[in-house]
Amino acid sequence: MTDKTLLIADIGGTNARFALxxxxxxxxxxxxxxxCADFASADDAIRHYLDNLSAAAPEVICLAVAGPVIDxxxxxxxxxxxxxxxxxxxxxxxxxxRLLNDFEAIAYSIPELGVEETEVIGLPEQRPAxxxxxxxxxxxPGTGLGIAGxxxxxxxxxxxxxxxxxxxxxxxSQVQVEILDALxxxxxxxxxxxxxxxxxxxxxxWALTRIHGEQRIQLSAADVFAQSREDGDPRASEAVHMFFExxxxxxxxxxxxxxxxxxxxxxxxxxxxxxxxxxxxxxxNAFDNKGRHxxxxxxxxxxxxxxxxxxxxxxxxxxxxxxxxxSSD
Numbered sequence: 001m002t003d004k005t006l007l008i009a010d011i012g013g014t015n016a017r018f019a020l021x022x023x024x025x026x027x028x029x030x031x032x033x034x035x036c037a038d039f040a041s042a043d044d045a046i047r048h049y050l051d052n053l054s055a056a057a058p059e060v061i062c063l064a065v066a067g068p069v070i071d072x073x074x075x076x077x078x079x080x081x082x083x084x085x086x087x088x089x090x091x092x093x094x095x096x097x098r099l100l101n102d103f104e105a106i107a108y109s110i111p112e113l114g115v116e117e118t119e120v121i122g123l124p125e126q127r128p129a130x131x132x133x134x135x136x137x138x139x140x141p142g143t144g145l146g147i148a149g150x151x152x153x154x155x156x157x158x159x160x161x162x163x164x165x166x167x168x169x170x171x172x173s174q175v176q177v178e179i180l181d182a183l184x185x186x187x188x189x190x191x192x193x194x195x196x197x198x199x200x201x202x203x204x205x206w207a208l209t210r211i212h213g214e215q216r217i218q219l220s221a222a223d224v225f226a227q228s229r230e231d232g233d234p235r236a237s238e239a240v241h242m243f244f245e246x247x248x249x250x251x252x253x254x255x256x257x258x259x260x261x262x263x264x265x266x267x268x269x270x271x272x273x274x275x276x277x278x279x280x281x282x283x284x285n286a287f288d289n290k291g292r293h294x295x296x297x298x299x300x301x302x303x304x305x306x307x308x309x310x311x312x313x314x315x316x317x318x319x320x321x322x323x324x325x326x327s328s329d
Contacts, residue, residue, distance in 0.1 A: 006319045007058035010102055010311030011042065012066045013078025013143030017309060018049040021316035026112045028316045031309060036079045043091050061088060061097045062319035064105030064311045066144060068163055074099055078143045098318060103148035105314030106138050106267050107159040109307070110150055112317060117307040119275060121266065122284030124301055128263035137260035139251050140268025141200065145193040149258040160258060165193040172249055175211070182207035192250050196243065198270065205239040225274060244278055248286030255300055256290065263301045271304055278304065
């Protein structure tokens with residue numbers, strides 16, 4: 001046994017989730033969620049977490065962060081934190097600091113998930129076989145929109161990391177064209193994240209009210225979902241329907257782009273928080289609706305990740321590297 005302290009985190013635009021990784025197996029303990037807005041820097045949040053646990057100084061720090069990692073640094077896309085691996089190592093006298101994209105961490109978590117930690121969305125009902133070579137994709141709307149891929153070849157798993165949430169939005173219907181036109185008046189460039197995220201749902205709702213010539217009070221994403229479920233606002237119901245439809249379109253585009261024929265996993269707080277709305281939405285039909293490639297799309301499973309903290313699970317995997325899922329084959 002070892003007494004090494006392995007600090008891990010999953011840092012998003014709104015929340016930072018910290019935990020200690022288990023050095024003996026994939027997993028973590030003592031998880032704590034902090035609001036990023038409550039701390040001037042990631043260092044302050046780390047100190048708060050360690051002090052709260054009276055934990056020893058970490059030898060290894062592995063932080064999954066919502067933003068591109070460039071030359072050992074990352075500016076969080078949707079908050080004020082900037083992280084630098086060298087500076088963090090110096091601040092905490094850590095032997096090793098690793099920064100990775102938050103969806104890279106979620107990608108690493110996929111082979112570690114149990115059957116009960118995913119839920120099949122729509123058809124087909126089969127689950128991806130992860131004990132042999134595979135190509136899968138992960139997409140997740142939350143504060144922003146994360147996209148990644150994971151490839152297995154032999155005993156090696158390789159994440160495919162980018163900033164797919166910032167690709168341009170391509171409308172697929174007349175109402176989507178009108179939504180795009182409305183949003184072009186607010187943003188210099190309309191990426192898919194401007195529609196498929198928490199603020200994206202708010203943008204859709206705002207655009208629909210303008211399209212219908214209505215002067216409604218702007219609702220938060222949570223209020224749009226609440227109004228939709230209570231049938232209290234027909235525009236909210238329309239916005240939620242459109243949100244999941246566009247999510248399906250983008251997920252299908254990602255599957256085609258990455259060749260993720262073995263499955264697409266849905267992550268992020270929004271999909272997990274409203275699974276019944278997702279299941280009953282136009283998500284899967286929009287996913288399949290790829291013209292000449294519809295038959296191909298209909299064969300690809302789509303699954304919702306229901307594990308509470310897949311980002312932490314993936315960060316734990318990276319903090320204490322383990323053999324690949326079938327190294328005993």
